Amino acid sequence: MVDIAFIGLGAMGSGMAVNLAKAGHRVFAYDLVPAALDAAIAAGCVASPSVAEAVDQVDFVVSMLPTGAHVLDVYQGPDGVFAHIRSDTVLIDCSTISVDDARAVGEAARAKGFMMCDAPVSGGVAAAAAGTLTFMVGGAAVEFEKAQPILQAMGKAVIHAGQSGAGQAAKICNNMLLAVCMIGTCEAFVLAERLGLDAKAFFDIASQSSGQSWSMTSYAPVPGLVPQAPSNRDFTNGFAGALMLKDLRLALEATHGVGMTAALALKSEEIYSEYILKYTPNRDFSGVIDMLRNK
Numbered sequence: 001m002v003d004i005a006f007i008g009l010g011a012m013g014s015g016m017a018v019n020l021a022k023a024g025h026r027v028f029a030y031d032l033v034p035a036a037l038d039a040a041i042a043a044g045c046v047a048s049p050s051v052a053e054a055v056d057q058v059d060f061v062v063s064m065l066p067t068g069a070h071v072l073d074v075y076q077g078p079d080g081v082f083a084h085i086r087s088d089t090v091l092i093d094c095s096t097i098s099v100d101d102a103r104a105v106g107e108a109a110r111a112k113g114f115m116m117c118d119a120p121v122s123g124g125v126a127a128a129a130a131g132t133l134t135f136m137v138g139g140a141a142v143e144f145e146k147a148q149p150i151l152q153a154m155g156k157a158v159i160h161a162g163q164s165g166a167g168q169a170a171k172i173c174n175n176m177l178l179a180v181c182m183i184g185t186c187e188a189f190v191l192a193e194r195l196g197l198d199a200k201a202f203f204d205i206a207s208q209s210s211g212q213s214w215s216m217t218s219y220a221p222v223p224g225l226v227p228q229a230p231s232n233r234d235f236t237n238g239f240a241g242a243l244m245l246k247d248l249r250l251a252l253e254a255t256h257g258v259g260m261t262a263a264l265a266l267k268s269e270e271i272y273s274e275y276i277l278k279y280t281p282n283r284d285f286s287g288v289i290d291m292l293r294n295k
């Protein structure tokens, strides 16, 4: 059992920190908003009054923060992680941030002699609470080996994607594909409806044909087809359209960095921007079918 500082106990981080405590680790929790710590404290985590006091003397730091700017500030700021850890503390950032920011903070860590991994997740709030996240990890082999047992206490799969930044690269490529695929799936259901084809009949056929995808068989945007899909609960408690838009923008930023034009990702960004304005930012991303139905 080891000592772990956990920074950022929001929708995802609170469940993750609780799972580390349940695994028997001593978890020092810190969030800017004290109330965010309540669930973690109830589950046995120790509240810390600052980043400095949370990370002082721990074996690992795990962070789950909103954006790259938060991550750079928490690690590199004057009272941040780098300024207060022991030389052998291993750093794991699980936030979804740009590949460039992940590489920058990873390089800054290594320049100071620290080990650091980027380890963004697939799976939402329910998977964070259940300990069934998938982690995609960027870092050297030795860094991955150190981080792996800690990540295993919070997830069902821990995969080494490659060197620093590769975890974030895998995350944004996956979600770029998911956005395009979901919009295509929604358009196919809308066309089927307009052609008078029964949604269940279309689902049964496409699920076993070349149109099959995760968006279809695990997350169908039409209710009554896949029991756990957010379409059955009016698109609540799913993967927020605003978070999909965030990930799409990170993917587009990366395409600019490598001189690539991703036409379908660009169009998806336009569609999700309109979607979160017309509906609510928290509504599940598969609910975009309602907007496409009205076009």
Ligand code: NAD
Binding pocket: 007, 008, 009, 010, 011, 012, 013, 030, 031, 032, 033, 036, 064, 065, 066, 067, 070, 073, 074, 094, 095, 096, 097, 121, 122, 123, 124, 125, 238, 239, 240, 243, 246
């Ligand atoms: P959230 O906004 O609910 O939580 C973020 C927490 O970080 C908040 O409690 C906030 O107070 C805290 N925070 C911000 N700045 C801080 C600082 N300087 N020091 C300490 N705490 C600070 O966000 P979330 O939904 O938990 O998402 C976290 C990350 O996980 C994001 O990068 C998101 O893109 C990614 N992600 C989210 C989901 C999801 O379904 N929510 C799924 C996969 C990945």
